[in-house]
Amino acid sequence: MEKKLGFGCMRLPLLNKEDQTSFDTDTLNKLVDTFLERGFTYFDTAYTYHGYHAEEAMRKALVERHPRASFQLATKLPLRDFKDSADMERIFNEQRTNCGVDFFDYYLLHNMGSNVYEKCRKYGAFDFVAKKKAAGKIKVVGMSFHDMPELLDEILSKYGDGLDFVQLQINYIDWEQPNVQSRRCLEIANKYNKPVIVMEPCKGGTLVNVPQEAEKLMKAYNPAASTASWALRFAASQQGVFRVLSGMNSMEQVEDNTSFMANFLPLNEEENAIIEKVTKIINEKTAVQCTACEYCTHGCPKNIPIPKYFALYNSIMRTTGSFSSQMVYYNNIAINHGKASECIGCKQCERACPQHLPITKYLNDVVEKFEKNSMIPIRK
Ligand code: SF4
Numbered sequence: 411m412e413k414k415l416g417f418g419c420m421r422l423p424l425l426n427k428e429d430q431t432s433f434d435t436d437t438l439n440k441l442v443d444t445f446l447e448r449g450f451t452y453f454d455t456a457y458t459y460h461g462y463h464a465e466e467a468m469r470k471a472l473v474e475r476h477p478r479a480s481f482q483l484a485t486k487l488p489l490r491d492f493k494d495s496a497d498m499e500r501i502f503n504e505q506r507t508n509c510g511v512d513f514f515d516y517y518l519l520h521n522m523g524s525n526v527y528e529k530c531r532k533y534g535a536f537d538f539v540a541k542k543k544a545a546g547k548i549k550v551v552g553m554s555f556h557d558m559p560e561l562l563d564e565i566l567s568k569y570g571d572g573l574d575f576v577q578l579q580i581n582y583i584d585w586e587q588p589n590v591q592s593r594r595c596l597e598i599a600n601k602y603n604k605p606v607i608v609m610e611p612c613k614g615g616t617l618v619n620v621p622q623e624a625e626k627l628m629k630a631y632n633p634a635a636s637t638a639s640w641a642l643r644f645a646a647s648q649q650g651v652f653r654v655l656s657g658m659n660s661m662e663q664v665e666d667n668t669s670f671m672a673n674f675l676p677l678n679e680e681e682n683a684i685i686e687k688v689t690k691i692i693n694e695k696t697a698v699q700c701t702a703c704e705y706c707t708h709g710c711p712k713n714i715p716i717p718k719y720f721a722l723y724n725s726i727m728r729t730t731g732s733f734s735s736q737m738v739y740y741n742n743i744a745i746n747h748g749k750a751s752e753c754i755g756c757k758q759c760e761r762a763c764p765q766h767l768p769i770t771k772y773l774n775d776v777v778e779k780f781e782k783n784s785m786i787p788i789r790k
């Protein structure tokens with residue numbers, strides 16, 4: 411049976427953390443070899459990862475060192491980067507060279523959202539991947555998605571026939587978060603019978619380094635299980651999920667992940683109850699105690715989606731690693747709404763807020779995090 415764990419290549423081992431291209435080749439080779447030796451075969455990279463050099467690193471560590479039939483390689487069309495139809499072709503060919511392969515086992519439209527959807531329609535991105543599949547250059551076509559369930563529904567209703575699967579951000583903290591809505595996105599994928607690959611099951615490391623109180627609950631139930639194992643097993647237990655990606659950059663992580671995912675067991679009722687408690691504890695440690703009631707947004711003259719921005723802010727304040735997907739969500743939401751910096755300080759929202767939150771002050775914090783210190787990589 412195919413294993414449910416995939417090797418995520420967004421955070422490969424580095425010699426110098428400040429230099430995203432300083433790959434620790436020896437360690438990477440060992441991680442890849444061990445992963446394969448243990449019966450796991452799926453690797454997920456992308457054109458843009460590691461300053462546009464991850465595909466090349468995976469060619470050297472994986473493609474040039476192992477038989478082509480012994481692994482499955484996934485990469486992605488960078489929807490933010492391509493300029494027109496000809497550019498998609500150029501990038502695709504470049505990716506085949508970068509990866510050293512004639513075809514991709516899996517190929518995804520990368521980071522679909524409201525900021526790129528119209529561009530994809532205009533330049534025929536959905537047709538592009540369909541033609542590559544028909545020509546045998548892609549075996550399985552998918553889409554990674556970072557936006558709201560309504561948009562996912564629209565895309566799957568219009569273009570679902572050409573998509574074999576979707577890749578979603580699913581983890582127990584984002585399950586009900588208004589800014590991500592893991593559960594609802596998964597329900598939409600299930601509605602269209604699209605198998606799901608999970609990205610960010612540990613939310614960029616946040617669910618590895620949980621508050622002590624939460625870790626105690628997990629250890630009391632199973633002293634041997636790591637916090638990461640709870641997060642990965644939560645994601646892998648959901649209906650329709652056939653694979654969960656984990657970014658592994660140490661042997662300890664590969665050994666731990668492959669141990670409990672070798673013969674994967676879904677979470678039982680008792681474990682699910684513990685996850686609920688852990689979620690509650692983590693949420694209690696949130697920076698802004700917004701309940702997402704939306705009372706504040708109705709009269710906002712600038713159409714600022716206040717609770718969505720606060721949810722993103724809470725996520726990023728809990729994040730321990732260099733995690734940038736909240737930035738992506740922020741940019742996507744801001745396409746059709748007011749940005750936090752557009753607040754005019756009328757305080758209508760504060761008068762409406764049942765939690766009496768100093769909303770305008772928090773919006774300034776949002777500006778600092780999401781508009782002044784954007785971590786989204788820019789092509790050099
Ligand atoms: S103070 Fe800002 S966020 Fe609040 S209602 Fe006015 S414009 Fe909207």
Ligand code: SF4
Pocket residue numbers: 699700701702703704705706707716717762763764765766767769
């Ligand atoms: S009214 Fe207050 S609690 Fe409700 S969504 Fe707005 S900020 Fe959050």
